[in-house]
Amino acid sequence: MTAANGTTAPGEAGGWGRLETALRGRRRAGGKCFVPYLTGGLGDDWLETICAVAVAGADAIEIGVPFSDPVMDGTTIQQANDRALSEGATPQSILAAVRGAAADIGVPTAVMTYANIAHHMGYERFASSLADAGVSGCILPDLPLEEVGEWADCADAAGVETVLLAAPTAPDERLPRICARSRGFVYGVGLAGITGVRAELAASAVRTAARLKAVTDRPVLVGVGVGTPAQAAEVCEVADGAVVGSAIVTRMLEGAGPEGVAALVAEFRAALDATHS
Amino acid sequence: MTETAGSAPGEFMGEPDMAPPGQFMGEPSADGRFGEFGGMFVPETLVPACQELDRAFRSAWGDPGFRGELDRLLRDYAGRPSPMTECPNLSEELGVRILLKREDLNHTGSHKINNVLGQALLAQRMGKTSLVAETGAGQHGVATATAAALFGMDCVVYMGTVDIARQELNVFRMRLLGTEVRAAETGSRTLKDAVNETLRHWVAVADTTHYCLGSVMGPHPYPWMVREFQRVVGEEARRQCAEILDGGVPDVVTAAVGGGSNAAGIFAGFANTSAALVGVEPAGGAAIGRAVPGIVHGSRSFLMQDEWGQVLEAESISAGLDYPGVGPEHSYLAATGRATYEQVTDAEVVEAFSLLSRTEGIIPALECAHALAWVSRARAELAGRTVLLNLSGRGDKDVDQMMGILG
Numbered sequence: 001m002t003a004a005n006g007t008t009a010p011g012e013a014g015g016w017g018r019l020e021t022a023l024r025g026r027r028r029a030g031g032k033c034f035v036p037y038l039t040g041g042l043g044d045d046w047l048e049t050i051c052a053v054a055v056a057g058a059d060a061i062e063i064g065v066p067f068s069d070p071v072m073d074g075t076t077i078q079q080a081n082d083r084a085l086s087e088g089a090t091p092q093s094i095l096a097a098v099r100g101a102a103a104d105i106g107v108p109t110a111v112m113t114y115a116n117i118a119h120h121m122g123y124e125r126f127a128s129s130l131a132d133a134g135v136s137g138c139i140l141p142d143l144p145l146e147e148v149g150e151w152a153d154c155a156d157a158a159g160v161e162t163v164l165l166a167a168p169t170a171p172d173e174r175l176p177r178i179c180a181r182s183r184g185f186v187y188g189v190g191l192a193g194i195t196g197v198r199a200e201l202a203a204s205a206v207r208t209a210a211r212l213k214a215v216t217d218r219p220v221l222v223g224v225g226v227g228t229p230a231q232a233a234e235v236c237e238v239a240d241g242a243v244v245g246s247a248i249v250t251r252m253l254e255g256a257g258p259e260g261v262a263a264l265v266a267e268f269r270a271a272l273d274a275t276h277s
Numbered sequence: 278m279t280e281t282a283g284s285a286p287g288e289f290m291g292e293p294d295m296a297p298p299g300q301f302m303g304e305p306s307a308d309g310r311f312g313e314f315g316g317m318f319v320p321e322t323l324v325p326a327c328q329e330l331d332r333a334f335r336s337a338w339g340d341p342g343f344r345g346e347l348d349r350l351l352r353d354y355a356g357r358p359s360p361m362t363e364c365p366n367l368s369e370e371l372g373v374r375i376l377l378k379r380e381d382l383n384h385t386g387s388h389k390i391n392n393v394l395g396q397a398l399l400a401q402r403m404g405k406t407s408l409v410a411e412t413g414a415g416q417h418g419v420a421t422a423t424a425a426a427l428f429g430m431d432c433v434v435y436m437g438t439v440d441i442a443r444q445e446l447n448v449f450r451m452r453l454l455g456t457e458v459r460a461a462e463t464g465s466r467t468l469k470d471a472v473n474e475t476l477r478h479w480v481a482v483a484d485t486t487h488y489c490l491g492s493v494m495g496p497h498p499y500p501w502m503v504r505e506f507q508r509v510v511g512e513e514a515r516r517q518c519a520e521i522l523d524g525g526v527p528d529v530v531t532a533a534v535g536g537g538s539n540a541a542g543i544f545a546g547f548a549n550t551s552a553a554l555v556g557v558e559p560a561g562g563a564a565i566g567r568a569v570p571g572i573v574h575g576s577r578s579f580l581m582q583d584e585w586g587q588v589l590e591a592e593s594i595s596a597g598l599d600y601p602g603v604g605p606e607h608s609y610l611a612a613t614g615r616a617t618y619e620q621v622t623d624a625e626v627v628e629a630f631s632l633l634s635r636t637e638g639i640i641p642a643l644e645c646a647h648a649l650a651w652v653s654r655a656r657a658e659l660a661g662r663t664v665l666l667n668l669s670g671r672g673d674k675d676v677d678q679m680m681g682i683l684g
Contacts, residue, residue, distance in 0.1 A: 144321045144324045
């Protein structure tokens with residue numbers, strides 16, 4: 001675990017990775033972190049869209065690598081996955097594009113996909129391909145604490161930050177162990193359920209953020225069920241930041257283009273900036 | 278490790294690499310594995326539910342009160358023990374002595390009821406008020422709907438729209454039993470996608486709802502628990518074979534494998550005997566035949582996938598075997614060589630379906646017709662041997678589909 005004064009814990013010989021450094025920087029400056037999720041390979045302009053949302057105020061960007069069976073995802077991201085796959089997206093094509101645009105993206109990125117994509121390529125090879133593409137972090141939601149070790153060791157060795165999820169259903173004793181193994185940030189799951197926009201922020205979102213903040217100094221970002229700027233601001237009364245996927249991807253699916261998606265990200269940025277002004 | 282992929286005919290009889298008795302089909306390791314297969318690959322949100330289920334199952338399975346109540350239900354409600362039938366006409370035609378374990382004669386028409394009664398009783402003991410399940414052919418859905426009616430529980434069953442179309446009767450049965458059938462409209466719209474939808478449903482309601490998984494797949498403890506609930510098939514068959522075979526065991530025990538629960542049940546009775554174990558997969562859904570491990574639906578096992586790890590759609594005449602994965606213990610049995618796995622084509626299955634109907638007056642489910650299709654093809658190597666075949670279900674549900682094929 002990291003000490004409360006922000007020094008590096010033993011075992012993190014190289015200090016924080018690029019993702020965690022950026023999020024801690026935002027927090028130290030008194031701000032809240034905003035991390036949008038965009039589906040890689042969705043439409044012709046997904047890479048341009050990623051660059052545009054970076055400019056619009058994203059502290060880091062999650063890039064979804066589509067998987068055929070995304071059990072953690074609701075209909076919006078399923079549709080985005082299916083469309084990207086039918087348009088020929090592969091892990092390789094997405095990572096090659098990200099690598100080529102790393103300088104233009106400008107903020108740290110994290111790939112979100114499912115374990116089999118990494119497993120099939122081989123954990124070591126997948127980790128090094130992320131590092132080669134300039135990707136800072138990785139989220140594999142079907143690798144819970146008990147199963148993440150083999151992957152996380154490979155990711156550590158390649159300098160890739162493995163972000164772990166912490167769910168509202170977890171007993172208290174589990175949370176410190178998740179926070180200790182997580183890198184980049186701790187991804188608080190806003191509700192017991194799948195990704196998707198809800199009418200209201202679940203009470204469990206703030207509660208989970210508070211439980212995590214009580215046991216870790218690592219940035220705590222909440223996602224799943226955080227779909228509007230107001231909901232993001234609400235959860236950030238406690239959390240260090242918010243992750244927003246389905247609301248962003250809906251715009252992509254509607255064909256809003258880089259400007260349209262960036263405009264929504266700017267709304268989230270403004271709402272979070274307003275929480276501490 | 279994976280020579281089974283292209284095993285030559287007759288290899289299933291060999292035993293040189295067989296591990297000593299007592300080693301197979303016991304408890305998985307503490308991390309829910311059979312060798313390198315299995316595990317608990319679920320989102321964090323579901324980990325507490327899987328761990329709670331593991332604790333509850335261990336406690337119940339060691340409780341004579343629970344075991345007694347389940348035995349009573351299996352006897353008085355499901356109709357166990359199921360008979361073992363000698364098949365003189367078929368045996369003469371094939372030149373192989375064939376014994377059928379008659380799971381088709383259970384209440385609801387298949388082996389699925391064994392597992393479902395166990396899980397429903399366990400769910401009740403855990404204080405759950407609802408069940409959710411996936412189904413392919415509808416046999417597991419009907420069994421789950423039946424148990425829900427018996428136990429007074431709410432029930433939702435997810436079924437792919439392709440399967441809803443080809444198994445209309447089972448959809449009606451489930452609704453008649455008071456279950457809500459929901460269409461899985463994503464992906465290939467078959468069993469794989471029904472599992473996805475069930476997992477998505479369960480993650481939001483796991484505090485009140487038990488996921489009544491229908492096969493020896495999914496995250497730990499399901500592969501182990503479902504096999505234990507199906508073990509009754511193998512234990513009965515072992516006793517029945519001993520009576521028929523003067524205390525002996527058959528030369529070969531065979532069963533169809535989709536997820537693999539009926540095979541796991543009957544194999545469990547013979548895993549530590551000299552009997553050869555042969556699982557039969559559809560050629561279009563041969564996860565073990567392709568022998569590439571992957572992670573989906575909670576466990577690491579052999580999995581049909583493309584060059585990037587995207588899960589492929591299985592294609593089989595039988596909705597119940599239309600699944601690109603397989604239970605992790607089957608991958609372990611294949612990798613260790615304790616069991617072998619063969620593949621049969623839809624055309625061979627259609628022939629076997631007719632063969633058993635014509636020779637013995639038993640219309641089999643298309644699933645178990647796969648096992649018979651292999652016996653029929655391998656009859657030269659099996660000549661003079663005794664083969665025990667798990668007749669896991671009856672074919673009433675398939676008659677409509679077969680009418681279209683056979684005219």
